[in-house]
Amino acid sequence: MPVWITHGEHDHLLNVSGARNSTAALRQAYAARGKTPEQVAELVRYTEYADAAFSVPDYHAAFGPTYEDRDILRWLLDQAKPGNAGD
DSSP: OOEEEEEETTOSSSOHHHHHHHHHHHHHHHHHTTOOHHHHHHHEEEEEEOGGGOSSSOTTOTHHHHHHOHHHHHHHHHOOOTTSTTO
């Protein structure tokens, strides 16, 4: 199942290490199941936002810059659950 994790570098509620560690664990799990590095890169994506990406200084609200990123939204809409039509 493809996933794109986004997180603010200076999130004041959730430490960024959780997102970094989750990303690394997912990538390792896919690699352990025999996925190529290219496949892993497609399945697990990660964006960490610097403070400048936030229009309001709430670095926990990573949904703001995430929703503003057309590449992420296009990627999300291109995803399909395995076994569904179109994949």
